[in-house]
Amino acid sequence: MKIAIPEAIAMLAACDEILLLTHRSPDGDTVGAASALCMALRQLGKTAYLVADPDMTPKLRPFSEQFFAPEQFEPRFVCAIDCASSEQVCAAGRKYAERVDLCIDHHPSNTLFSSATLLDADAAASAELVHEVICALGIPLTRELALPLYLGLATDSGCFRYADVTPRTLRYAAEMLATGIDFYSLNRKFFEEKSRGRLALEQRIFDHAEYHGDAVFGCYTLADIAETGADEDDRNNLASVLMQVEDIKLALLLRESASGEWKLSARSVPGVDACSVCANFGGGGHITAAGATLNGNFDDTREKILAAAKREIDLRGLKWA
Numbered sequence: 001m002k003i004a005i006p007e008a009i010a011m012l013a014a015c016d017e018i019l020l021l022t023h024r025s026p027d028g029d030t031v032g033a034a035s036a037l038c039m040a041l042r043q044l045g046k047t048a049y050l051v052a053d054p055d056m057t058p059k060l061r062p063f064s065e066q067f068f069a070p071e072q073f074e075p076r077f078v079c080a081i082d083c084a085s086s087e088q089v090c091a092a093g094r095k096y097a098e099r100v101d102l103c104i105d106h107h108p109s110n111t112l113f114s115s116a117t118l119l120d121a122d123a124a125a126s127a128e129l130v131h132e133v134i135c136a137l138g139i140p141l142t143r144e145l146a147l148p149l150y151l152g153l154a155t156d157s158g159c160f161r162y163a164d165v166t167p168r169t170l171r172y173a174a175e176m177l178a179t180g181i182d183f184y185s186l187n188r189k190f191f192e193e194k195s196r197g198r199l200a201l202e203q204r205i206f207d208h209a210e211y212h213g214d215a216v217f218g219c220y221t222l223a224d225i226a227e228t229g230a231d232e233d234d235r236n237n238l239a240s241v242l243m244q245v246e247d248i249k250l251a252l253l254l255r256e257s258a259s260g261e262w263k264l265s266a267r268s269v270p271g272v273d274a275c276s277v278c279a280n281f282g283g284g285g286h287i288t289a290a291g292a293t294l295n296g297n298f299d300d301t302r303e304k305i306l307a308a309a310k311r312e313i314d315l316r317g318l319k320w321a
């Protein structure tokens with residue numbers, strides 16, 4: 001069932017012993033929005049924790065670790081943040097994924113797996129919705145609350161560059177900046193600095209890149225990861241690097257995972273549907289940023305992806321070569 005802010009507020013005001021679930025392959029939005037909500041709920045005197053995800057990346061740990069639930073914690077209320085489906089809930093929270101009471105999300109592909117869902121696909125980040133929830137709860141926006149919310153807004157919007165940014169996104173960001181957060185350091189850490197491992201991996205992706213007219217296909221393997229020393233953080237949002245290529249409308253990045261599967265990340269300009277490309281393989285996400293998991297050998301997997309990409313490019317009257 002879809003609900004609006006007032007009902008979400010009523011649910012949060014009435015509940016206690018709360019566990020907040022973040023999604024697998026955690027990003028700044030799921031972590032920032034969940035951490036801010038956790039802080040806000042604690043300010044209301046409630047017991048609230050984040051699921052202790054051991055896969056939390058080093059860059060995101062400083063925002064999340066202090067809220068991790070102790071092992072013996074048994075929640076009475078489960079709230080998923082930025083999770084579009086129960087499968088997306090991180091492994092550490094999987095046992096609660098089928099009993100989620102409230103989901104706060106902005107993915108248009110949300111499966112409404114939660115008892116109640118506060119879904120706004122026009123929000124650039126789940127942090128935008130959590131900001132509204134926190135305000136509606138009557139909690140003043142402090143610097144402590146604003147920093148993780150800003151993390152969510154900034155990371156999901158590519159530092160306010162993506163097409164899903166709205167005046168609302170920037171108004172909320174302005175409110176966050178007004179609290180005196182150190183946005184410069186955060187922006188530098190998340191959007192400017194790259195480790196040497198990241199740069200080496202980006203170089204390999206471009207070394208292997210195949211250009212097909214308005215689309216580009218790139219890939220990297222477990223060997224590339226080992227040889228470049230790129231860690232989990234270094235591998236975040238690599239598909240968007242392919243979108244930096246001039247005139248590219250659709251970028252596809254395939255990576256080998258330790259489980260033997262292939263993970264596809266797709267990015268596109270508005271008007272090209274990266275999500276529908278991924279939907280061919282049971283994936284989903286946003287129209288301009290989506291993902292899917294595939295099985296099979298590399299050559300067959302690559303062929304299937306290129307065929308799906310060509311269909312999308314042809315559908316939009318774009319160039320394939």
Ligand SMILES: [Mn+2]
Pocket residue numbers: 029030082106124125126156
């Ligand atoms: Mn998000």
